[in-house]
Amino acid sequence: MLNLQVERIGELAVIKCQGRIVRSEAAYKLRETVRSLQEARTIVLDLSQVSAVEGGGLGMIVFLEQWAHDRDLQLKLFNPTRSVRVRLDDAGPLTGFNFATTREMMALWADAESRFGLVA
DSSP, X not given: OEEEEEEEETTEEEEEEEEEEOSHHXXXXXXXXXXXXXXXXXXXXXXXXXXXXXXXXXXXXXXXXXXXXXXXXXXEEEOOOHHHHHHHHHTOGGGOOOEEOHHHHHHHHHHHHXXXXXXX
């Protein structure tokens, strides 16, 4: 099962993923969530709570990377677990995954907050 939680600040959207991205149902759920955020300029998949990514899930992440590129959006992967990172790395260098560092994520949040402000 895959649970998704979306946080948005202006043009930044972070999708916190929890569970496994191994079946078609989870892959399609991820696709629909990402596609619903096409107004965002940057979409981050927080993979820190994902325990596994297999064939269909991996293929969907590759698809979403191309989908974002075609729309001039940035899709970034953040903080994958060790097993997920190995699986993503095994997909090969042609996938072109864009991994965000912790420093980059902090800068993205700070920029979004300064540009769009948070209501206290």
